[in-house]
Amino acid sequence: MKFKKKKIKSRWHQYRLKDVFFNEAKKLGYRSRSAFKLLEINKKFRILKKGQNALDIGASPGGWSQILSQKVFSNEKKNKIISVDLKDFQPIDNVLNIKKNIYDDDFILLLKKYFSEGIDVIVSDAAPSTTGNKFVDHIKNIELCEKSFEIAKNLLNKGGILVIKIFDGKEAERVCNLIKKKFLQFNLYKPKSSKSESKEIYIIAKFLK
Ligand SMILES: C[S@@+](CC[C@H](N)C(=O)[O-])C[C@H]1O[C@@H](n2cnc3c(N)ncnc32)[C@H](O)[C@@H]1O
Numbered sequence: 001m002k003f004k005k006k007k008i009k010s011r012w013h014q015y016r017l018k019d020v021f022f023n024e025a026k027k028l029g030y031r032s033r034s035a036f037k038l039l040e041i042n043k044k045f046r047i048l049k050k051g052q053n054a055l056d057i058g059a060s061p062g063g064w065s066q067i068l069s070q071k072v073f074s075n076e077k078k079n080k081i082i083s084v085d086l087k088d089f090q091p092i093d094n095v096l097n098i099k100k101n102i103y104d105d106d107f108i109l110l111l112k113k114y115f116s117e118g119i120d121v122i123v124s125d126a127a128p129s130t131t132g133n134k135f136v137d138h139i140k141n142i143e144l145c146e147k148s149f150e151i152a153k154n155l156l157n158k159g160g161i162l163v164i165k166i167f168d169g170k171e172a173e174r175v176c177n178l179i180k181k182k183f184l185q186f187n188l189y190k191p192k193s194s195k196s197e198s199k200e201i202y203i204i205a206k207f208l209k
Pocket residue numbers: 031032034035057058059060061062063064065084085086087100101102103125126127128129144
């Protein structure tokens with residue numbers, strides 16, 4: 001896939017950067033340094049607004065859900081924010097946690113019941129557990145992306161927004177092209193808080209057709 005990778009910074013710079021985000025997350029009470037990735041994505045692409053119904057896929061330990069709670073929940077609207085993960089994690093104000101596998105047959109039906117008015121924004125930072133085999137890991141990630149896209153096609157309102165973590169590799173371009181067709185705007189973005197040695201990038205797809 002053609003995604004311009006920034007020059008790999010020195011190891012020293014990398015560790016320093018890691019410490020900065022790690023320490024900052026601790027200081028601000030975020031459960032993961034990943035929280036900064038969503039903050040950066042939001043700053044650049046303006047995806048989060050008060051009152052949106054939101055779904056966080058692969059949410060544990062909850063950094064992204066904390067950001068959703070801050071940026072999206074409205075006391076007036078009492079909009080819904082739901083976080084899903086295979087693992088349990090500590091509750092977050094105004095967020096409903098569901099322990100579930102997104103591949104479960106009843107998953108989409110279950111969400112349709114929760115979100116009777118549809119979803120405005122779906123974010124997925126889901127990542128499979130790694131096997132050590134690069135090709136198998138890539139395929140597992142691609143399958144997760146395809147599943148998140150299927151969920152979006154079923155539940156996202158017209159004009160809705162989808163953010164998905166994808167790992168660059170052989171199959172990534174195919175999935176990007178599928179997603180691109182369904183949205184008016186499509187971007188790939190690597191936040192500064194994402195380690196440069198990691199192949200992760202984020203799809204930001206705005207305005208479901
Ligand atoms: C990188 S972590 C997410 C970090 C999170 N965004 C944060 O800010 O704290 C990836 C998560 O994806 C979850 N995951 C992977 N496969 C999943 C699946 N099939 N269904 C639900 N969650 C899944 C993992 O359990 C893991 O907690």
